[in-house]
Amino acid sequence: MEFDLTPAQRQRRAELAEAVRERLGGAPPSTPDGHFTRERWRAAADLGLTGLCLPVEHGGGGLGAVDTALCLETFGQACPDTGLAFGVAAHLLACCVAIRDFGTPETAAELLPGLANGELIAANAITEDSAGSDVGGLAMKGVATAEGYRLTGEKSFSSNAPLADVFVVYAVTDPADGFLGTTGFVVPRGTEGLSVGPPMVKLGLHGCPAGRLTLADAEVGPHHVLGEPGQGGMIFQHSMGWERACLFAIYLGLMEAQLKRCVTHARRRQQFGKRIGEFQAVAHPIAEMRQRLESARLLLYRACWLMDQGRTDVTAVSLAKLAVSEAAVANSLTAMRVFAGSGYLAETGIEAQLRDSVPSTTFSGTSEIHRTIVARGMGL
Template identity: 75%
Template structure:
């Protein structure tokens, strides 16, 4: 078993790291009422980040899950605006992957190149006021007609929505069919009946705008159905498998930067005549930060490897999602404590790392749901 990166992976990491720092390295975390611009989005797209795992014939890099995760870890490490990094990863994994694997050939040929080059921004729309973890309780309905489906309902939280050009929307087409009664759709922003709310004010990930999406008798053509009618739950779980395995690599990058800054601070900061790193009360929490980061990274890379090798990875992606998200929050709290008063100041960016980590236990399925999936995977 070889844990070393290949020479090609190391070269790509070094080149991508340098390019991101050059193009996006000055993107400091935004205030609560700000978010990334299309100019910043295009800069990320020009580096290939919006098309990492999309087919080469459609302008992507055709990377597998493992290499996609490695690139997103680099993105999370080199770009200070974790909100932008999150927005790009959500666009790619929750949306473009669904188009790649389930759109008709004609729609994929038209849309994937624009998703890959950043011309089109995508948003995933499934969460509703009464359907969070319980995705089987969707209230948005889709009624079939001769010309397509008419969608009506409201999504309560959709990352990228205020800037999105296309939405991957899940709606109920057959209320009596349960798991097989949900269908996925590609909904263009300019369709009649589409209304996108203003950006929601969030605790963290300010760079990524999120908003409500309301559809009122919106006609979606038959060719914009993803997969087959009733296949929506399968499509959603498929894209979430990629998201849970790959997106959380952005937090590995964030934690790597965070750990290095804590080590530097512990070496430089002096109290009671000594470096604070000489005190076990400081050194041990930093050692635990390293332990959590390395453990989470290994679990995430294993999950990606399983996906690339066509193996069932439901349990492993859940374990990775839990480990990374809880490590990111625990390390964020530890970093604030290591930095003390300065860690509480917005100007240092330490407190922003913690706020950006907080939602990671909630999105892509709450950690409580993932513990249930792990238990089921063991036969409980």
């Protein structure tokens, strides 16, 4: 059992960290009225981040789940804008993976090169007002036509949507078939009948814009169907396996950078004639931050390793997602207490880490959903 990184992995991470700091480290986190720009997106793409696990023949990095997660962890640690890191990871894992594994050869050749090099931005569109965790309750309809399918309905929360060029959309094509009645589609932004709402106002992750998506009798051709009709539920779960295992590595990176800041602050800050790190009331919570981070990291690496071995384990993935997301929130709350009044100020970036961490317990399945998956995995 090997726990260490290979020399190649260490070198890739070191080079990527330096490049991210040089290209993206100088800008502060995005604000509620701002989000990532095409320029910043292309800067991330130039570093290979938008195509990490896409095929080499289409311009991607050809990486497996572990190496993809390691790169995203480095991105999350070195980039101060967690929203940008989240947007890139969502593009890659929720969208590009679905196109990579289930797109027709025509669609793959048409879209994957642009998705890999950052010329195209992708958005996943499955959530609806009445279908969040209950993806079996989709209201969007897909009706077969002589030319393909006609899509009608509305998606309520699509990350990257306001800037996206390509949408991975899920719609019910056969209501009588339940889970087997949903189909996945690739919908280009210029499709007639497709409209995208303005960016939503959110608590955190401001760097990644999210918006509503409306399709009104939008026609898509047969080559834009993902997999076979009725495979949408399976395709979504497949892409979510990659997202839940790999995307949360950006929070490992956030927590690593956060922990280092807390340790440095506790060493420098003095109260009552002593460094605050000498007080057990400060030192022990920081030690707990380290414990949560290291535990979550091992679970995430294990889930990704299992995927690379062809042994996708939904329980392992759910355990990792739970551990990382809840550790990110708990550690961010501790960091706020360590920094006290200065942590409350936007200029320090500590409060932004808390706001960016809170939604991690909701997207990609709520903590309650993942606890249910873990319980079912034990036969409960």
